[in-house]
Amino acid sequence: MAAAQTLPGRPDKDDQGGLDLSGVTKTFHDGKQHVEAVREFSLTAPKGAFVGIIGPSGCGKSTVLRMLADLDTPTSGTISVNGAAPRELRSQHGIGVAFQDAGLLPWRSVEANITLPLQVSRRTPDPHDVAELIDLVGLSGFGKSRPSRLSGGMRQRAALARALINHPSLLLLDEPFGALDDLTRQRLNFELQRMWLDRGTTTVLVTHSISEAVLLCDTVVVMSPRPGTISKVVTIDLPRPRTAATLREPKFHELCDELSAVLFENPAGS
Numbered sequence: 001m002a003a004a005q006t007l008p009g010r011p012d013k014d015d016q017g018g019l020d021l022s023g024v025t026k027t028f029h030d031g032k033q034h035v036e037a038v039r040e041f042s043l044t045a046p047k048g049a050f051v052g053i054i055g056p057s058g059c060g061k062s063t064v065l066r067m068l069a070d071l072d073t074p075t076s077g078t079i080s081v082n083g084a085a086p087r088e089l090r091s092q093h094g095i096g097v098a099f100q101d102a103g104l105l106p107w108r109s110v111e112a113n114i115t116l117p118l119q120v121s122r123r124t125p126d127p128h129d130v131a132e133l134i135d136l137v138g139l140s141g142f143g144k145s146r147p148s149r150l151s152g153g154m155r156q157r158a159a160l161a162r163a164l165i166n167h168p169s170l171l172l173l174d175e176p177f178g179a180l181d182d183l184t185r186q187r188l189n190f191e192l193q194r195m196w197l198d199r200g201t202t203t204v205l206v207t208h209s210i211s212e213a214v215l216l217c218d219t220v221v222v223m224s225p226r227p228g229t230i231s232k233v234v235t236i237d238l239p240r241p242r243t244a245a246t247l248r249e250p251k252f253h254e255l256c257d258e259l260s261a262v263l264f265e266n267p268a269g270s
């Protein structure tokens with residue numbers, strides 16, 4: 001089994017718990033076909049870390065995220081988040097997810113979409129908490145609006161709020177801003193950082209964007225083409241909060257170059 005990659009965390013964060021994936025392998029069986037999507041993925045990260053996963057298309061990034069979310073189970077290996085298995089965490093409503101498609105219900109207001117996970121878990125929304133979250137994601141004044149009245153960026157903000165409503169201990173993001181224009185995406189990335197700094201939720205982000213990964217993450221995991229293994233773990237030691245000025249710093253560009261060198265050293269299909 002490959003040795004676990006241990007990721008550094010922020011000094012103000014709790015070093016107890018966090019992510020622990022050990023020798024995680026996932027093989028899909030489709031009739032006579034076997035697809036080994038992920039092989040021997042081992043990683044630890046402290047509670048409160050912001051971890052990015054990048055890699056070529058089809059290398060198993062979403063599969064890792066789906067296993068963390070308990071939407072798929074590893075064929076072998078173990079996953080623990082703050083000492084609990086993903087299933088346990090999910091049953092405690094401890095996992096928030098946001099994907100590229102905001103997936104809002106068009107007939108419900110923004111507020112009713114955001115509080116849906118509470119309704120599913122038969123809990124009563126605390127109006128103060130809901131208002132605070134709507135404010136946190138920058139949607140004040142739009143709580144009663146239908147999703148059709150919102151821009152793409154605003155819908156993603158609502159999807160983020162929905163992911164955070166249960167105060168999850170793990171936030172999983174799969175290209176959440178991937179369908180947005182560059183400017184909106186950049187702006188939402190800064191806002192995501194602000195929310196993460198505010199809440200300190202352990203976050204795993206799957207992205208195709210190297211610069212997005214460097215801007216947001218404490219650590220970036222680069223995966224090899226399928227079967228996805230960890231090629232390299234790069235620590236992003238840029239100070240927080242990262243700002244527009246960060247994007248112009250030589251260190252930012254050095255880190256982007258380092259990541260792209262690992263990615264292109266080992267391109268898909270080679």
Ligand SMILES: Nc1ncnc2c1ncn2[C@@H]1O[C@H](COP(=O)(O)OP(=O)(O)OP(=O)(O)O)[C@@H](O)[C@H]1O
Pocket residue numbers: 028029030035036037055056057058059060061062063064226
């Ligand atoms: N349910 C499934 N059944 C069979 N094969 C699957 C299933 N889900 C994923 N795969 C395969 O596993 C591999 C990894 O898929 P995954 O979606 O995790 O990759 P990815 O890195 O997220 O890709 P992309 O960047 O293109 O979104 C792919 O070859 C995919 O076809």
